[in-house]
Amino acid sequence: xxxxxxxxxxxxxxxxxxxxxxxxxxxxxxxxxxxxxxxxxxxxxxxxxxxxxxxxxxxxxxxxxxxxxxxxxxxxxxxxxxxxxxxxxxxxxxxxxxxxxxxxxxxxxxxxxxxxxxxxxxxxxxxxxxxxxxxxxxxxxxxxxxxxxxxxxxxxxxxxxxxxxxxxxxxxxxxxxxxxxxxxxxxxxxxxxxxxxxxxxxxxxxxxxxxxxxxxxxxxxxxxxx
Amino acid sequence: xxxxxxxxxxxxxxxxxxxxxxxxxxxxxxxxxxxxxxxxxxxxxxxxxxxxxxxxxxxxxxxxxxxxxxxxxxxxxxxxxxxxxxxxxxxxxxxxxxxxxxxxxxxxxxxxxxxxxxxxxxxxxxxxxxxxxxxxxxxxxxxxxxxxxxxxxxxxxxxxxxxxxxxxxxxxxxxxxxxxxxxxxxxxxxxxxxxxxxxxxxxxxxxxxxxxxxxxxxxxxxxxxxx
Amino acid sequence: xxxxxxxxxxxxxxxxxxxxxxxxxxxxxxxxxxxxxxxxxxxxxxxxxxxxxxxxxxxxxxxxxxxxxxxxxxxxxxxxxxxxxxxxxxxxxxxxxxxxxxxxxxxxxxxxxxxxxxxxxxxxxxxxxxxxxxxxxxxxxxxxxxxxxxxxxxxxxxxxxxxxxxxxxxxxxxxxxxxxxxxxxxxxxxxxxxxxxxxxxxxxxxxxxxxxxxxxxxxxxxxxxxxxxxxxxxxxxxxxxxxxxxxxxxx
Numbered sequence: 150x151x152x153x154x155x156x157x158x159x160x161x162x163x164x165x166x167x168x169x170x171x172x173x174x175x176x177x178x179x180x181x182x183x184x185x186x187x188x189x190x191x192x193x194x195x196x197x198x199x200x201x202x203x204x205x206x207x208x209x210x211x212x213x214x215x216x217x218x219x220x221x222x223x224x225x226x227x228x229x230x231x232x233x234x235x236x237x238x239x240x241x242x243x244x245x246x247x248x249x250x251x252x253x254x255x256x257x258x259x260x261x262x263x264x265x266x267x268x269x270x271x272x273x274x275x276x277x278x279x280x281x282x283x284x285x286x287x288x289x290x291x292x293x294x295x296x297x298x299x300x301x302x303x304x305x306x307x308x309x310x311x312x313x314x315x316x317x318x319x320x321x322x323x324x325x326x327x328x329x330x331x332x333x334x335x336x337x338x339x340x341x342x343x344x345x346x347x348x349x350x351x352x353x354x355x356x357x358x359x360x361x362x363x364x365x366x367x368x369x370x371x372x373x374x375x
Numbered sequence: 376x377x378x379x380x381x382x383x384x385x386x387x388x389x390x391x392x393x394x395x396x397x398x399x400x401x402x403x404x405x406x407x408x409x410x411x412x413x414x415x416x417x418x419x420x421x422x423x424x425x426x427x428x429x430x431x432x433x434x435x436x437x438x439x440x441x442x443x444x445x446x447x448x449x450x451x452x453x454x455x456x457x458x459x460x461x462x463x464x465x466x467x468x469x470x471x472x473x474x475x476x477x478x479x480x481x482x483x484x485x486x487x488x489x490x491x492x493x494x495x496x497x498x499x500x501x502x503x504x505x506x507x508x509x510x511x512x513x514x515x516x517x518x519x520x521x522x523x524x525x526x527x528x529x530x531x532x533x534x535x536x537x538x539x540x541x542x543x544x545x546x547x548x549x550x551x552x553x554x555x556x557x558x559x560x561x562x563x564x565x566x567x568x569x570x571x572x573x574x575x576x577x578x579x580x581x582x583x584x585x586x587x588x589x590x591x592x593x594x595x596x597x598x599x600x601x602x
Numbered sequence: 603x604x605x606x607x608x609x610x611x612x613x614x615x616x617x618x619x620x621x622x623x624x625x626x627x628x629x630x631x632x633x634x635x636x637x638x639x640x641x642x643x644x645x646x647x648x649x650x651x652x653x654x655x656x657x658x659x660x661x662x663x664x665x666x667x668x669x670x671x672x673x674x675x676x677x678x679x680x681x682x683x684x685x686x687x688x689x690x691x692x693x694x695x696x697x698x699x700x701x702x703x704x705x706x707x708x709x710x711x712x713x714x715x716x717x718x719x720x721x722x723x724x725x726x727x728x729x730x731x732x733x734x735x736x737x738x739x740x741x742x743x744x745x746x747x748x749x750x751x752x753x754x755x756x757x758x759x760x761x762x763x764x765x766x767x768x769x770x771x772x773x774x775x776x777x778x779x780x781x782x783x784x785x786x787x788x789x790x791x792x793x794x795x796x797x798x799x800x801x802x803x804x805x806x807x808x809x810x811x812x813x814x815x816x817x818x819x820x821x822x823x824x825x826x827x828x829x830x831x832x833x834x835x836x837x838x839x840x841x842x843x844x845x846x847x848x849x850x851x852x853x
Contacts, residue, residue: 426631427633428633428635429635430635430637432637432638432639433639434639436639436640436641436642437641437642437643438641438642438643439642439643439644440643440644440646440688441644441645441646441647441687441688441689442643442644442645442646442688443645443646443647443648443686443688443689443690444690444848444850445689445850446850446851448851449850459639459641461637461639471631474631476633481636481637483640483642486642489644492645497643567641569641569643570643571643571645573848573850577645577647577648577690577848580645580646580647580648581647581649582647582649582687584645584647585644585645586644586645587642587643587644587645588642588643589640589641589642590640590641590642591636591637591638591639591640591641592637592639592641593634593635593636593637594633594635594637595632595633595634595635596631596632596633597631597632597633598631598632
């Protein structure tokens with residue numbers, strides 16, 4: 150008697166489950182049958198190439214001792230020991246077009262025992278070096294005229310040079326896998342307007358000015374569409 | 376005694392045979408006496424002298440163009456071109472009692488250039504129309520045949536692509552006209568709707584695929600012999 | 603006994619006969635009326651199509667939203683049009699598909715690429731342009747942000763990267779546009795400054811032909827230490843996908 154009941158229960162359960170499955174199958178069938186449409190487009194593609202930028206700094210840094218105010222004409226002629234060479238190199242695996250970059254100067258802390266000269270007292274001057282030394286008539290090209298540091302550094306002890314012509318801060322990568330280098334020479338001196346009358350030997354006031362070069366690149370956001 | 380028995384059997388056999396001959400004769404006479412006339416002045420009718428039945432069909436037939444699958448809920452609300460009204464009228468000069476009838480649908484051939492839809496792709500729905508006694512000119516509709524696929528009506532066993540409409544439980548009373556008064560005329564009005572079932576996949580239908588479904592309504596009546 | 607049998611049979615036969623006669627006389631009414639009126643329905647159709655424009659943008663670089671939006675030729679377009687003979691409401695989901703499927707392991711991923719998504723329902727009326735998925739006229743969103751978004755109507759094939767879900771009725775047109783660019787949050791060429799070492803090399807000539815300081819400097823090149831910042835390239839691709847289905851009940 151008890152066993153029979155159990156059997157019936159089981160059978161009932163089985164039928165219920167079966168019923169649910171049938172119901173599920175039916176509704177699934179209906180869902181599939183209605184109007185449907187599927188579409189997939191072709192591919193859209195966006196790619197970036199490998200790009201690198203290097204700043205090569207000469208080991209010969211500017212180290213002028215006993216500097217005194219001088220004219221721009223004299224400053225522009227400061228020799229190799231009183232100037233600092235560096236190079237900006239960009240490489241692109243693809244053809245990204247123009248890589249624009251900026252060159253900045255950052256004021257550095259002075260050595261112990263020195264007082265920092267005001268940035269309005271120091272002038273900087275930037276030229277581009279000829280591609281090859283034996284380019285007989287190719288001289289240094291002035292890209293940033295003698296400028297007071299105070300006019301360059303505005304905030305956070307850093308400021309960008311304003312180039313006379315933007316072509317001197319731009320590398321045009323129009324063929325794949327190209328490397329482009331531009332060499333620069335930086336000169337700095339104490340501006341001729343500075344009153345150096347109280348600069349004396351062994352005086353308490355020993356002045357100094359230190360700066361670093363930096364560069365930051367950006368690529369003009371135009372992709373190459375093929 | 377034992378031998379006489381076959382004689383007795385013979386007698387009984389003859390009696391039975393005689394009765395059957397009589398029976399067949401009566402039936403035969405009855406059938407021969409049956410006559411019917413057919414008139415078709417906007418109505419088809421068949422009559423046996425004092426009993427007649429007619430099917431009055433509205434001229435506003437169902438004529439749905441650009442049909443797409445729709446749900447039962449929407450199909451049940453079809454209007455104008457989506458509905459077809461007809462009436463079944465029985466008239467008896469005497470008191471024959473109950474006249475029972477059936478309604479059936481017959482599939483028609485599709486127009487040329489069209490392909491006939493499958494029976495399982497089309498649904499029909501039938502309601503009875505009654506006048507609302509509370510509001511004049513308002514018609515009440517009562518479902519008598521729930522939305523049903525034609526394939527469930529015209530089944531594989533159906534003759535001549537005709538199938539009888541099965542009325543919903545509790546609605547079969549509409550199929551009986553009680554003629555209990557002399558000279559009574561009883562009419563039942565119906566409204567038929569048809570649409571494409573919502574489980575039809577119309578994904579591949581386009582400008583050049585032309586499907587159609589056509590059907591007609593029939594009525595057949597009789598007096599239930601048991602009554 | 604035999605007579606009784608015969609009598610019984612006779613009575614039964616008579617009863618049968620009586621019943622038969624009665625039934626037969628009532629059965630004289632029988633009618634078959636075939637209707638004449640033809641009821642017909644003729645099918646319509648629904649066609650949906652997407653006229654697409656795809657883009658290939660090579661050698662692009664990280665950029666701001668503003669630059670990315672101003673950029674040209676970085677726009678995937680799907681002009682979704684419907685032609686309906688008859689009435690039907692179709693629900694559709696449009697999504698990105700095969701996202702970064704070809705180069706999933708390279709340096710350009712859905713976390714680097716941004717999109718601006720919008721739909722135009724009336725080209726004559728820009729006010730009806732609707733920006734989607736949190737993008738605006740001036741801002742985009744990372745493709746990674748779309749990843750968890752699945753379809754409403756075609757949940758089977760649109761499981762993620764949903765752009766929009768909408769309904770369409772009648773003969774109409776909607777234009778979907780997806781602008782894509784590499785975000786400037788992607789590590790590109792960074793600032794290089796003296797002593798801020800990114801990737802430093804000592805004893806390098808500005809012209810790689812020269813290996814010693816003497817050779818380098820006598821050729822007018824710069825000799826020193828070099829710092830390098832690199833942007834590693836990559837490829838990112840996607841398709842547009844639409845899944846549509848009839849909606850039977852109007853909500």
